[in-house]
Amino acid sequence: MRSRIAPILLEAMLIALGGPLAAATPAAAARASLDEAAAARFAALALKCLHQEYPNHISHTLGGDADARAPRELTPAFYGCYDWHSAVHAHWLLVRLIRLIPDAPFAPEARAAVAQSLAPANIEAEVRYLRGTGRASFERPYGLAWLLELAAELRRFDDPDAKRWSATLRPLETETAARLEGWLPKLHYPIRIGEHDQTAFSFGLMWDWAGVAGEQPMRRLLEDAAQRFYRQDRNCPLAYEPSGEDFLSPCLAEADFLRRVLAPRAFASWLTRFLPQIPDGRAGARAAQRPGAPWLVPGVVTDRADPKLAHIDGLNLSRAWMLEGIAHGLPAHDARLAALTAAAARHRDAALPAVTGEHYEGGHWLGTFAVYLTSRAGLAQ
Structure with missing residues (x-):
């Protein structure tokens, strides 16, 4: 099993060494943070559902009888894992793991499964489907953002298979980016919910893709969106979270996006106004907490067989990486780092044991x- 070196400590050590090692820090930290046994378990979940067509929840507009077709015929690359966006990000999961752990026992099966999906004819059909009448808002923004995240992961992967898959995916990647770039200037308000339509989380994925792909027009559109939607926000009501079916935190996702856009000192100042309740060791902050109570406790899952109630497991996972991201965006000696990292650890410890696949409602x-x-995807390349 790969050593469980604390990734933040490893990052600090490599940066201190400087030179080429410092440049390799993010990927090295990502590899160090992965437990290979857990990675194999997560890969098995994706491999199980990648080409499992049913049960299936499709978001499909019927224009006539001819449109009543099986999922594998409508979207032949991404028809498994219950819905389109889950199929897309299951492919991302496999590509990321075989990039970070190329000699893993599951890697050959994962390569074969991804190759089966990312065949040229399948991607051509996906592009045709996306361009179909009545599909202007298909999987926007969540599924489309995950498609760009998959494309970014393939672009990062210096591997013959990955280069071929990336080239094959490029027409769908281009169509997806164009749709989002056309939508962003028309979006007059942010979407501040805790499920798929939320804008802040998807903006973060889109931002990361634009950096890898060198797409400055997308970056400029997202900078504009950050300014219009979020820059003046104050006192986010984190105490009102979560809603009963959230898998994303509206408050934390917004902060996790803004830390990408703003420099550390500017982000620290913005965060003080946006989430003033983050403990920083001062007497006032301590007084705002119940004695002995930790700040920001994990959500409670009451029924993992219920597809909506099981969302809370996802909330705990995403809160953990968002809290880590917020900490990553702050200056090195910010007084809030201890509270942020402790809360991230609580959510991580609560959520990871629940990722078992016992129920398909969450397993997909x-x-x-x-x-x-666990691979620090929002922080590491």
Whole structure:
């Protein structure tokens, strides 16, 4: 089993060494943070559902009888894992794991499964489907953002298979980016919910893709969105979270996006106004907490067989990586780091044991959230 070196400590050590090692820090930290046994478990979840067509929840507009077709015919690359966006990010999960752990026992099966999906004819059909009448808002923004995240992971992967898959995916990647770039200037308000339509989380994925792909127009659109939607926000009501079916935190996702856009000192100042309740060791902050109570406790899951109630497991996973991201965006000696990292650890410890696949309601998607967290995907290349 790969050593469980604390990734933040490893990052600090490599940066201190400087030179080429410092440049390799993010990927090295990502590899160090992965437990290979857990990675194999998460890969197995994706492999189980990648080409499992049913049960299936499709978001499909019927224009006539001819449109009543099986999922594998409508979207032949991404028809498994219950829904389109979960199929997309299950492919991301596998590509990321075989990039970070190329000699893993599951890698050959994962390569074969991804190759089966990312065949040229399948991607051509996906592009045709996306361009179909009545699909202007298909999987926007969540599924489309995950498609760009998959494309970014393939671009990062210096591997013959990955280069071929990336080239094959490029027409769908281009169509997806164009749709989002056309939508962003028309979006007059942010979407501040805790499920798929939320803008802040998807903006973070889109931002990361734009950096890898060198797409400055997307970066400029997202900078504008950050300014219009979030820059003046104050006192986010974190105490009102979570809602009963959240898998994303509206407050934390917004902060996790803004830390990408703003420099550390500017982000620290913005965060003070946006989430003033983060403990920083001062007497006033301590007084705002109940004696002995930790700040920001994990959500409670009452029924993992219920597809909506099981969302809370995803919330705990995404909160953990968002808290880590917020900490990553702050200056090195910010007084809030201890509270943020402690809360991230609580959520991580509460959520990861629940990613088992016992129930398909969570098993078809929680593996992706677990890999995003444990491989530090929002922080590491």
